[in-house]
Amino acid sequence: MVRRGFIAIVITACASLLLLASGRAQVVPLPANGDFEGGPTGWAPTTGGTLTIDGSQPVNDGGAAGHVLATSAGTVTIRTQYWLTPATPGNKYSMSLSVRIPAATITAVTARIDLVDGSGAALVSNLAAKPGPTAGYVMLNVAQVTAPANTEYALVVISGSATGAGARFSVDDIAITEVVPPPPPAPIVEPVQTADDTVADDSSPPPPARAGSPIRLPTPSAGPKPVPLSTRLVNGTFESNLGSWSVARGRAWTDLEIPGEGSSMVLYAPAAGTVWAEQVIGGIEPGEWYQASALLATRGIVYAGWIRIAWYQVDDATGNAITTDDSFSVTSSDDEAVAAAPRYQVVGTGAVQAPGNAHSAIVRAMLRINYTPASLIVDDV
Ligand SMILES: [Ca+2]
Ligand SMILES: [Ca+2]
Structure with missing residues (x-):
């Protein structure tokens, strides 16, 4: 492209x-409204818990953040509707986001960017993890990854490891940066x-x-x-x-x-x-x-x-x-x-x-x- x-x-x-x-860098407009100011637009159903998008818990900026609540021990995961974020083979993608883990009931949050083909299958991924708890929001950076041939979209996956029901963490300001090679x-x-x-x-x-x-x-x-x-x-x-x-x-x-x-x-x-x-x-x-x-x-x-x-x-x-x-x-x-x-x-x-x-x-x-x-x-x- x-x-x-x-x-x-x-x-x-x-x-x-x-x-x-x-190369030329730009922040990709994340259709999944990575600042959560646009409500649930762009987010796929949550697994292992619920996603609430509002200001009921602290936000990093704006009026809303994504608050993820585990309904059982294990992994609670939110993901974007990948087909809303087109990606281009050969371009490089990195991601940053702000994460808040208020208690040790979430032992870690991982953020992943997957470059996927037309069916949503991951071709390559990169991830970063943040152990909890955190003092307020902290920034998490996912290192740059190059989109292989057949890449059509970028998928964002954010997971928390919960010790039990009721564990929660919050996410805000997800931004993908795309670098177009010279x-x-x-x-x-x-x-x-x-x-x-x-x-x-x-x-x-x-x-x-x-x-x-x-x-x-x-x-x-x-x-x-x-x-x-x-x-x-x-x-x-x-x-x-x-x-x-x-x-x-x-x-x-x-x-x-x-x-x-x-x-x-x-x-x-x-x-x-x-x-x-x-x-x-x-x-x-x-x-x-x-x-x-x-x-x-x-x-x-x-x-x-x-x-x-x-x-x-x-x-x-x-x-x-x-x-x-x-x-x-x-x-x-x-x-x-x-x-x-x-x-x-x-x-x-x-x-x-x-x-x-x-x-x-x-x-x-x-x-x-x-x-x-x-x-x-x-x-x-
Ligand atoms: Ca002036
Ligand atoms: Ca926000």
């Missing part, structure tokens, strides 16, 4: 070589653009969907032009400091970070986890096409920085989101974190259709880090 939609607008030839050398040396990105040029260029098409993705619908070629949510946002350029934005976890401030862009938001994550800044948008037309984009740059080792649209049924974006749409993500490795020239990238959701019952949305700039503190520079949302 060709990932045509990756909108890396590379500022310098040097940066483009870096990008080609490291393409064969061919078209070198020409370029040298200023940040201003890249932002002014609205003519480039939005990233198309992954073929077969049931989540992100492709833009009908002759269909309506998506409404840029930037036209609905207040202070998307951060020229009024953080006015109209609210910050969840982490911290944010504004500073002169990108030449020619004036004031930008610096979204800072002090420890491993996900932080974000968000703004509510009312007056969403159900079924209308929208898009959101932003100019992003990383500071430090960033696992992923991206833009998310969360759709809500009520007018004021309260309660649980119906579903979410994510842009491609920016990332930076150890090497890139110390690169002299900062890279700026425009990422967007592409044209996405508001659910038929959506009346409001929240646009979020999201930052996930796994290690040391890092920042995401955000502008022109």
Whole structure:
């Protein structure tokens, strides 16, 4: 599957070589709503117990997490509906999630990513385990695995070893990262653009969907032009400091970070986890096409920085989101974190259709880090 939609607008030839050398990473929009904000969507029946998705137990972020309760001693397992997460042979997949084991009645939680064929049979797997109990939520990382030929989907399996009925653990923020291998040396990105040029260029098409993705619908070629949510946002350029934005976890401030862009938001994550800044948008037309984009740059080792649209049924974006749409993500490795020239990238959701019952949305700039503190520079949302 060709990932045509990756909108890396590379500022310098040097940066483009870096990008080609490291492959292209994105957080796969997990159809199984890995943050559990979309209710039971995407989860298959639980074996050995029950799965409750709400805020009745502590959550890692948002309003809900997945709470797994064992009904007997042994293994209690939740798994995704694998056919909702297409995967591509040759691409590399890794996974992170947050796990909370409140008591020693769960002796360990294991998380597994299976790359499966069209019938759901596993071709290759990788897993990570976390012994319990844990002090609050801790991050569990499943190492990268390469999808073999015949791979069609990725399946997420999370199990707890229970000493008896009533043992419980919680899961939140499951994210799969897909790395597309570098393409064969061919078209070198020409370029040298200023940040201003890249932002002014609205003519480039939005990233198309992954073929077969049931989540992100492709833009009908002759269909309506998506409404840029930037036209609905207040202070998307951060020229009024953080006015109209609210910050969840982490911290944010504004500073002169990108030449020619004036004031930008610096979204800072002090420890491993996900932080974000968000703004509510009312007056969403159900079924209308929208898009959101932003100019992003990383500071430090960033696992992923991206833009998310969360759709809500009520007018004021309260309660649980119906579903979410994510842009491609920016990332930076150890090497890139110390690169002299900062890279700026425009990422967007592409044209996405508001659910038929959506009346409001929240646009979020999201930052996930796994290690040391890092920042995401955000502008022109
Ligand atoms: Ca959540
Ligand atoms: Ca600005």
